[in-house]
Amino acid sequence: MKDAGAAVTALPILEGIERLPLAVAMRESFWLYPTVETLHIAGIAGLFGTVLLLDLRLLGIGRAVLLSPLIRLAVPVSLVSFMLVALTGSLMFLAHAQEFVASPLFVYKIAFVMLLLTNAAVLHLRAAGHPDDSNAYRLGGLGRIQVALSIFGWLCVIGMGRWLAYV
Numbered sequence: 748m749k750d751a752g753a754a755v756t757a758l759p760i761l762e763g764i765e766r767l768p769l770a771v772a773m774r775e776s777f778w779l780y781p782t783v784e785t786l787h788i789a790g791i792a793g794l795f796g797t798v799l800l801l802d803l804r805l806l807g808i809g810r811a812v813l814l815s816p817l818i819r820l821a822v823p824v825s826l827v828s829f830m831l832v833a834l835t836g837s838l839m840f841l842a843h844a845q846e847f848v849a850s851p852l853f854v855y856k857i858a859f860v861m862l863l864l865t866n867a868a869v870l871h872l873r874a875a876g877h878p879d880d881s882n883a884y885r886l887g888g889l890g891r892i893q894v895a896l897s898i899f900g901w902l903c904v905i906g907m908g909r910w911l912a913y914v
C-alpha cells in the first residue's frame with residue numbers, strides 16, 4: 748500500500764490532508780504509526796468480540812445468558828471500541844490519504860463498515876424493543892440472515908483492512 752505510484756487521485760484536499768502536521772508525524776515518526784495501528788487492532792478486538800457474542804446469542808447459542816444484561820454490557824463496549832477504531836483508522840488515513848482514496852479495497856472497506864453499522868442499528872432497535880429479561884426474544888428468518896451477514900461482513904472488513912498492507 749505504501750506505494751507512491753498509487754497517488755493517482757491528486758485532489759488538492761487530499762494533498763492538504765497529507766501535509767497536516769499530524770499526517771507528517773504519522774509518516775515520519777518511528778513509533779507513531781505502529782502504535783496507532785496497535786490501538787486500531789485493540790479496537791477491532793473489542794468491536795468484533797462483542798458483536799460476535801451478541802450475534803451468537805441472537806442466533807440462539809448460549810440461551811442461558813439473559814439477552815438484556817448481555818446487551819447492556821456488550822453494546823457500550825462495542826460503541827467505545829468502534830470510536831477507537833474510527834479514530835485510529837482516520838489517523839492512519841491522514842498519513843496516506845491519496846493512496847487510500849485511490850484503493851478500491853479501502854473504499855469497499857469503508858462502505859462495508861457503513862452497511863454493517865446500519866445493520867447493527869436495525870438489529871439492536873428490534874431486540875431493544877423487547878426489554879424483558881425473560882429470554883423469550885426470538886429472531887425471525889430475516890433477522891437470522893442479518894445476524895449471519897453481520898458476522899461474515901465484519902470478518903470481511905478485518906480481511907480487507909489486513910490486505911490493505913499488501914495491495
Ligand code: HEM
Binds near residue numbers: 832907911
Ligand atoms: C471506521 C473507519 C475505519 C477507518 C477509517 C480505517 C482505516 C484503516 C487504515 C488507514 C488502515 C491502515 C492500512 C495500512 O496501513 O496498510 C487500517 C488497517 C486495518 N483495519 Fe481499519 N479502518 C476503519 C475501521 C475498521 C474496522 C471496523 C475494522 C474491523 C472490524 C478494521 C480492520 C482493520 C485491520 C484488520 C487492519 C490491518 C491492521 C494491521 O494489519 O496491522 N478497520 N484501517
